[in-house]
Amino acid sequence: MADPAAVFRALHHGRAPDDPLVLPGPWDAASARALEEAGFPALAIPSAGVAASLGHEDGRTPADEMFAAVTRIVRAVSVPVSADIEAGYGLEPEELVDRLLAAGAVGCNLEDSVDGVLLDPDRQADRLARFRAAAGDRLFLNARVDVHLHAAPSGTDRASAATGRALRYAAAGADCVYPIAAPPDDLPRLAAAVPVPLNAIGTPDSPAAVRRLGELGASRVTFGPALQRLAAAAVREAAQRLR
Structure with missing residues (x-):
């Protein structure tokens, strides 16, 4: 059987500009099965979606609960699954590796900010190494790059x-970089400068917009918790009809 991590890594390379790797985000086993049945070759768990499903605010899910959720999702499907593990829950990199492997994940996102504060990039690079x-x-x-999310000095x-x-982060060994919330017009410059695939955030309701992100330089497109929020909205609408 092929190595799932190798299969997942290969999906990021050799893609046509208008065909980025689309990785929808399951938040539980049932949503993961639905996405696999829709034909997606791999999945990327969003931490915010899992947090909402477990009753936590985004960024406040205990590590044990997050890794348990990742394990349930991985067990529910046969495709490779990557997991957003935020900034790592204060765990050492070696423990993060052990816990991801124990959960069956093929990869992860690691953020470079904590509680709205950007981490020193050199220290973060050392951690990634x-x-x-x-x-x-x-x-x-x-490796997520959060500079567009938080306040920065004037100029x-x-x-x-x-x-x-x-x-x-690429020099430290990251397979991909994720400048979350970067303006689309910045993507060509980033893609030209960085020697690893680029992850962009998209919206799940516009295939044309996803293709455009690929044309601008994104090799991979994810959606954060957007699908979970759409599902929650559909439940609310159905509940209103039942009243």
């Missing part, structure tokens, strides 16, 4: 800051 050393090729590491060139962080 430790993760890579512990994981080897067994896990796909998607900051966010595109340059994002590119600098992305380059550090």
